[in-house]
Every structure is written in structure tokens, then in C-alpha cells.
Amino acid sequence: QVQLVESGGGLVQAGGSLRLSCVSSERAFNRHTMAWFRRAPGKEREFVGHISWNGNSTYGADSVKDRFIISRDNGKNTVYLQMNSLKPEDTAVYYCAEDLRLGYFTPSEYHSWGQGTQVTVSS
Numbered sequence: 001q002v003q004l005v006e007s008g009g010g011l012v013q014a015g016g017s018l019r020l021s022c023v024s025s026e027r028a029f030n031r032h033t034m035a036w037f038r039r040a041p042g043k044e045r046e047f048v049g050h051i052s053w054n055g056n057s058t059y060g061a062d063s064v065k066d067r068f069i070i071s072r073d074n075g076k077n078t079v080y081l082q083m084n085s086l087k088p089e090d091t092a093v094y095y096c097a098e099d100l101r102l103g104y105f106t107p108s109e110y111h112s113w114g115q116g117t118q119v120t121v122s123s
Contacts, residue, residue: 002026002112004096009117012086016121020081022096022114030054033102034072034079035110038092038119045095047105051079057102064090086121093118 008020026032035050049060051070058070069082079096094117097110104110 002098004098004112004114006094006096006114006117009094009119011120011122014086014088014121014123016086017082017084018086018119020083020094020096020117020119022079022081024077024079024096024098024112026077026098026112029077029098030074032098032100033104034070035097035099035104036070036079036081037095037097037107038090039095039116040089040092043092045107047107048081048094050102050104052102059103083119086119088121088123091119091121 003025006022012018031053036048037045038048039045049070051058051072055072067085072079096114098112099110
């Protein structure tokens with residue numbers, strides 16, 4: 001079974017930055033789309049963005065696309081989420097997920113998930 005492990009979360013002031021990492025045990029990591037989702041307190045899990053298997057295509061949700069950058073290092077089986085200009089409304093548990101397909105935005109479309117890392121943005 002594939003394991004995904006997120007790290008890099010923490011407490012940051014509004015306007016600050018954090019970089020999340022997600023390491024996958026998937027042997028065919030370089031064939032998988034990687035995505036980030038988040039769940040804020042009392043809300044449903046929502047799509048943040050995804051990156052294609054080769055890193056050539058990325059897509060971000062409207063709420064983050066001017067502030068967050070997704071990248072990957074296939075040699076390290078790792079995907080990153082660089083979060084800049086953080087806002088209190090970005091406070092959430094952030095999850096990475098993977099799937100062979102590209103272009104899906106709902107959690108049910110992804111077959112493997114990490115346990116999440118908490119990001120808290122203070123005002």
C-alpha cells in the first residue's frame with residue numbers, strides 16, 4: 001500500500017510563507033498526478049491544486065493560484081506546496097493525494113492520501 005507523508009506545517013503570521021512537502025512510497029511516482037487538498041475547521045475537504053506526472057502542467061484553485069506554487073522532484077518522490085502571502089483563511093489541515101489521471105478536483109477521484117499536516121495562520 002502506498003504511503004504519503006506530509007511535513008512542513010506549522011504556525012505562521014499572516015503574510016508569511018511555508019513550504020509543505022509530501023513524500024510518496026509509490027514506485028511509479030513519476031507516472032502519477034499529485035494533488036494538494038485542505039480541510040478547514042468545520043468545512044469540507046477542498047481542492048488546492050495539482051501537478052502532472054512530469055511537472056509540466058499545474059493547476060491551482062482560484063483562492064490560491066496567485067499565492068501557492070506546486071512543484072515536484074521525481075528523483076526524490078516528493079511534491080511541494082510553496083505557500084506565500086498566507087491568510088488566516090488558509091488555516092487548515094493540508095493533505096497530499098495521488099492518482100494516475102490528471103484534471104480531477106474532487107477527493108473521491110484520488111486513490112491514495114497522506115495523514116495531513118496542520119497549517120495555522122494567525123492574524
